[in-house]
Amino acid sequence: MKEMVVISGKGGTGKTSLVASFADLAGRCVVADADVDAADLHLVLNPTVVQQEDFSGGSRARVIAEDCTACGKCAEICRFEAIIAEDSVNGQADRTYRVDPIACEGCGVCAYFCPAEAIDFSPVVNGQLFVSETRCGPMVHAKLGIAEENSGKLVSLVRQRAKAIAQEQGLDLVLIDGSPGIGCPVIASITGADQVLVVTEPTLSGLHDLQRVADLTTHFDIEMYVCINKWDLNEGLASEIEEQTHRRGGHVAGRVRYDRAVTEAQVHAQTITERECGAANDIRRLWARLRDVGDFDSIRV
């Protein structure tokens, strides 16, 4: 079984549209949406949720007002400025303390050292995990709560679940839609994966962000394939990106042309390859190449 992760560095280069098309071309495989704080793959693959569970990525502190002696120890030791002191209003109460849930990093230091044991520190639900069925096979996806942390943990859970399903059902490929950037969710989505496809675009921003993603895949020693989406927007830069890919020991997987049919497909909740268009042909060629190098046994096109 192979895990192929699609990432981009720069956002909005077409990761999700490509992953949906690959899922369509692959026949049955497990699809995982690891972009847990702005997931979009479900808008194309239209999953029917068969299983749903809460995700807890950590704990959060909460001051129990009636037990608080207002000693101020918590505010003194919190490194995240997450303890807010409120002075008495109209002399009705003494100074009170509360936790700003947005600033709280969930370290628990305040609760541990509170002399009055007035801080509750318990696990919080900060997302949901879904296992679904789609027209292209099983799908694992998630939704991180708004303003929540620990997206990396949720990404790892999504991958774990997707792999387990692939094993149970004897499917040889797990296709993972990653998130933009190079930080915690991206690292969680690529560590230990077999193959990373970077989708970029022929812009200076795309080139700059690709360089950082290439450093990341080198850092984690994962083979990198690069595909240039909307390559005809700037042909010179497209060639430059391909040269740099080679120089860094990566592989050029293919080019996809700029095609308004891509947006049309999205509007109709279709994969690009479910519509007849130039970009669809480019994606078929790209997939054939990735399939050859990836050696996904069960794949039929």
Add this chain to the structure above:
Amino acid sequence: MTKIAVASGKGGTGKTTVAANLAYVASRNGQTVAYLDCDVEEPNGHIFLKPEIKHSEPVGILVPHVSEADCNLCGKCGEICQYSAIVCVGKKVLVYPELCHACGGCRMVCPTGAITEVRRDMGLVGTGWADSIRFVHGCLTVGEAMSPPVIKAVKAAAPKVDLLITDAPPGTSCPVIESIRECDFVLLVTEPTPFGLNDLKLAVEMVRVLELPFAVVLNRADVGDRGVHEYCAAERIKLLAEIPDDRRIAEAYSRGEMICEALPEYRSVFKELLRDLTS
């Protein structure tokens, strides 16, 4: 000082384009302006504003260092750590600095004083000028997972100006929150597609949780469908500007050019947006 953040749920919708061009028109309008690039995982503002970086400084957090001679292997450090960054295994205490959030709990709980804190660098903050625009950006070291400390350092380096424009990273989780939470107003940039609408809804939920006033800018306004327009109308969200899907804009962007310079006919879009934001 007015602090405006430019954010979006979805990546690649045009945050940097809007933020950089807003800074451009404001700086030519007699205001003192600063541009903060808080997308420290993939900073791109410098490609368009082409600043001269005068000063660059490493950003670090404090992580534990255990003196084996003083450690009695009680394991309290591993118990208090919520991030598995320090663990006591058999006769050894292992530290995983890349998992450490620098809460200081292990040092405080250590009964023998065996833990001290040492600085670990995880990125850089650069400051300089792009013509008359004060420029600050951060850059997370490749391989590092946590961007909020670098974002905090970018914000701390912000100069005092009339208008502070923050270019936020995409998404709705901790790096975005860290970037926008002290702003006065948030501009959410999106595009009129199902993905753009879905991620806009998430971004709207986010700014509502933070209780920040906000409005929407629609990029590539004439592609896709009417979903974003209908949603904004139903939710009474102001649509402050629309940027058309002009191939010349995409081409200028690909070369790292500012729209206001490459295609002066679009200056009025950003001037009007600025006027709406600051009036």
